[in-house]
Amino acid sequence: xxxxxxxxxxxxxxxxxxxxxxxxxxxxxxxxxxxxxxxxxxxxxxxxxxxxxxxxxxxxxxxxxxxxxxxxxxxxxxxxxxxxxxxxxxxxxxxxxxxxxxxxxxxxxxxxxxxxxxxxxxxxxxxxxxxx
Amino acid sequence: xxxxxxxxxxxxxxxxxxxxxxxxxxxxxxxxxxxxxxxxxxxxxxxxxxxxxxxxxxxxxxxxxxxxxxxxxxxxxxxxxxxxxxxxxxxxxxxxxxxxxxxxxxxxxxxxxxxxxxxxxxxxxxxxxxxx
DNA sequence: CTTTTTGCAAAACCTTTGCACAACC
DNA sequence: GGTTGTGCAAAGGTTTTGCAAAAAG
Numbered sequence: 001x002x003x004x005x006x007x008x009x010x011x012x013x014x015x016x017x018x019x020x021x022x023x024x025x026x027x028x029x030x031x032x033x034x035x036x037x038x039x040x041x042x043x044x045x046x047x048x049x050x051x052x053x054x055x056x057x058x059x060x061x062x063x064x065x066x067x068x069x070x071x072x073x074x075x076x077x078x079x080x081x082x083x084x085x086x087x088x089x090x091x092x093x094x095x096x097x098x099x100x101x102x103x104x105x106x107x108x109x110x111x112x113x114x115x116x117x118x119x120x121x122x123x124x125x126x127x128x129x130x131x132x
Numbered sequence: 133x134x135x136x137x138x139x140x141x142x143x144x145x146x147x148x149x150x151x152x153x154x155x156x157x158x159x160x161x162x163x164x165x166x167x168x169x170x171x172x173x174x175x176x177x178x179x180x181x182x183x184x185x186x187x188x189x190x191x192x193x194x195x196x197x198x199x200x201x202x203x204x205x206x207x208x209x210x211x212x213x214x215x216x217x218x219x220x221x222x223x224x225x226x227x228x229x230x231x232x233x234x235x236x237x238x239x240x241x242x243x244x245x246x247x248x249x250x251x252x253x254x255x256x257x258x259x260x261x262x263x264x
Numbered sequence: 265c266t267t268t269t270t271g272c273a274a275a276a277c278c279t280t281t282g283c284a285c286a287a288c289c
Numbered sequence: 290g291g292t293t294g295t296g297c298a299a300a301g302g303t304t305t306t307g308c309a310a311a312a313a314g
Contacts, residue, residue: 141294173297173298
């Protein structure tokens with residue numbers, strides 16, 4: 001039943017996502033993919049983003065702006081939210097501490113911890129320039 | 133202008149939140165406070181939750197369910213999301229590593245990092261019992 | 265051909281907002 | 290009396306869904 005037929009639209013959505021280092025919203029994906037497929041609908045974009053994230057090909061993220069953001073980079077990494085402009089950036093941070101964090105925290109917890117995500121916040125490089 | 137008159141409704145909302153260790157949604161707050169104030173409206177609940185979080189008396193959190201959750205515990209702590217039942221728990225974890233995390237990560241980042249939140253995920257104590 | 269996917273539009277959903285009235289000091 | 294807060298209902302914005310037609314394999 002679940003045999004995926006990789007449509008052009010779905011491919012275009014994933015390809016677009018892979019070109020971006022920030023984490024576009026569905027709206028942004030829609031506007032960009034529409035330049036190649038002018039008749040694509042927002043519904044299709046949402047359906048594919050949901051499908052791709054269910055399949056684990058992309059990540060779906062929720063930030064304080066209340067919107068869903070999507071990220072084609074599914075490696076474990078952290079995110080940064082700028083409190084000035086709202087932009088979202090990757091943080092390449094992965095220390096040994098971080099690798100063992102789950103275990104350490106799990107030792108004081110009755111359940112089972114399988115992973116974590118860390119969200120940093122502050123002021124992004126761009127806003128630092130303009131506001132100083 | 134911003135002289136707060138602590139209404140009964142606002143008090144009831146905050147009081148309710150302080151009795152809970154999980155992180156209720158606005159809807160949950162509404163349903164519970166309504167038992168004391170049957171005529172309170174959802175709008176009022178949202179207004180007060182927004183107000184309280186703007187004042188820093190409570191935290192507003194976003195989880196994967198897409199809903200806003202509210203937490204009267206504003207101390208720095210982490211959260212745990214159960215991937216089975218969706219419940220959200222506090223994690224009492226605050227190591228020295230964690231305290232210096234912002235600085236360490238900031239050293240490889242052009243912007244300014246002012247804080248972070250870590251979300252753990254896995255299987256909660258309750259679900260561990262039933263699924264084993 | 266059969267199944268999956270699309271486009272469109274409507275619906276669902278959570279959250280915010282406008283306004284007249286009530287509560288507070 | 291002037292300000293702040295409420296209830297109600299309507300509006301706002303994002304995401305999901307139903308359905309017939311189109312695309313994919």
